[in-house]
Amino acid sequence: MILYLNPFTGLAGDMLLGALLDAGASLDAVRRAVARTGLTGWRLDAEQVRTGPLTALRVRIDVDDDATERPASTLIEMAARTGLPVAEAALTAIAEAEGALHGVPPAEVHLHELGGHDTLIDIVGCAAALRDLGVTRVHSAPLPLGSGTVRTRHGVLPVPAPATLALLRGARVRGGAAGEAVTPTGAALLLAAGTAYGAPPEMELRATGYGAGTRELPDRPNVTVAMLGRPVTEPGRQIVLSTNLDDLTGEVLAHVIERALAAGAADAWITPAVMKKGRPAHVLHVLAPPESADALQSLVFAETGSLGLRRSEVEKVALPRHFETVRLYGHDVRMKHGPWGVKPEHDDLAGLAEATGRPLRELAREALDAL
Known part of the structure; x- marks a missing residue:
């Protein structure tokens, strides 16, 4: 499934979670994932609320303590217990961003505002909701940056917060109204999900969801909009998945090709390449029917360990035989x-x-x- 996000007034972890739940994700599946972290003393609910002229879903998290500080390594370890790579990657990205800002290794980062129950629940909850909905591709409209200041443990900082800006590297952004529009949690989730930015991709729309923020805005609803759809299949249309690989043996490459063909690829092949600094490499190409492209993309990532690939749409001309x-x-x-x-x-x-x-x-x- 394809997820397209419209961060109408911004994006925070709880807004994204609310939008995914409103689009059909199971609240029980989210609760089970959070429980696997070993976190105690929390309750997670969601309720329909009115925000401006719209009805949206707002996530409510109740905790038995008000601790907001934890080592980042502790949160990463807890997320790893869930088997949700997006959750672990998002928390790792936060630790790396904070470490770079404060000049300490990520393993030694101590999170203040981001170290509480809310961060872990929002991140694990969103990762679980994405899996429950079968989302394999995430797209988003440009993110509003916001403006002004925010008060933190380190004092008053500009908006967007430095950690947020670090996590938004590579994202498409735009101006926005005063206030914090994108939180570090929201930015980390989009980064971990490999989000592409721009216009909505062509898809068959299946569901929509509205996630409400906590602020009340005087002139507009405070929502993130989620649109869920299936890829559109057209006669002759195929997707080519390509990724550069310089650390796999020939045996592993052959195995990946065999797995891809067995999983429904129309074809798969390897071409030699020379990468930067003269490194010899191979380019893996997988020709995928549109309905199988997302599953084959996941297979390529899992089998190769690649951190990214290119998707291009081609038209396959098949002569009669x-x-x-x-x-x-x-x-x-x-x-x-x-x-x-x-x-x-x-x-x-x-x-x-x-x-x-x-x-x-x-x-x-x-x-x-x-x-």
């Missing part, structure tokens, strides 16, 4: 006929060569003579 079968040495050999020639199927020839001990190229000639 038909098959007939010839008998050679007691075995069937399929012959593929196209407009410009005929060719025996390699797998059939290879099996026949194994069975008879005859050279494959001679069997190919005999199969053509048998037509």
Whole structure:
């Protein structure tokens, strides 16, 4: 599924979670994921509220203590228990951003405002909701930056907060009204989900959700809008997934190709490349039907460990073809006929060569003579 976000007035973790729940994610699935972290003393609910002229879903988190500080490493460890890579990646990104700002290693970062229950619940909750909805691609309109100041443990800081700006590197942004429009939690979630920015991708719209923020604005609803849709399949349309790889052996690359083809790829292949600093590498290409592209993208990430890939839409031109079968040495050999020639199927020839001990190229000639 494709998720498209319209951060109408901004984006925070609780607003995103509310929008995903309103679009159909299971609140029970979210609660179960948070429980797997080992966090105690919390209650998570959601309620319909009125914000301006709209009805939206607002997440409510009640806790039995008001502690807001924890080591970032503790939160990352708790998120890792859930088996939700987006949650672990978002908290890791926060730790790296805070560490860079304060000149300490990420493992030694101590989170103040971001160290409480809310951060962990929002991040794990959103990651669980994305999985429950089957989201494999996230797109977003440009994010409003906001303006003004925000009071933190480190004193008064400009808006956007420095950590937010660090997490928004690579994102598309725009101006916005006064106040904090994007929080570090919201920015970290979009970063961890590999969000693409721009106009909505073509999709078949299936559900919408509105997540309410806590502020009341005088002239507009305070919402994040989530739109959920399926990729549109058109005749001849295919998706090419490509990623550069310089740290995998030939055996692993062959395994990835086999897995991709078994999972529904129309084709998969490797081309050699030379990357920066003269490093030899390979480019993996997977030709995917649109309905299988998201699943194949996940497979490529899981099997290669790549941190990114390119998706491009192509039109596949397939000429008509038909098959007939010839008998050679007691075995069937399929012959593929196209407009410009005929060719025996390699797998059939290879099996026949194994069975008879005859050279494959001679069997190919005999199969053509048998037509």
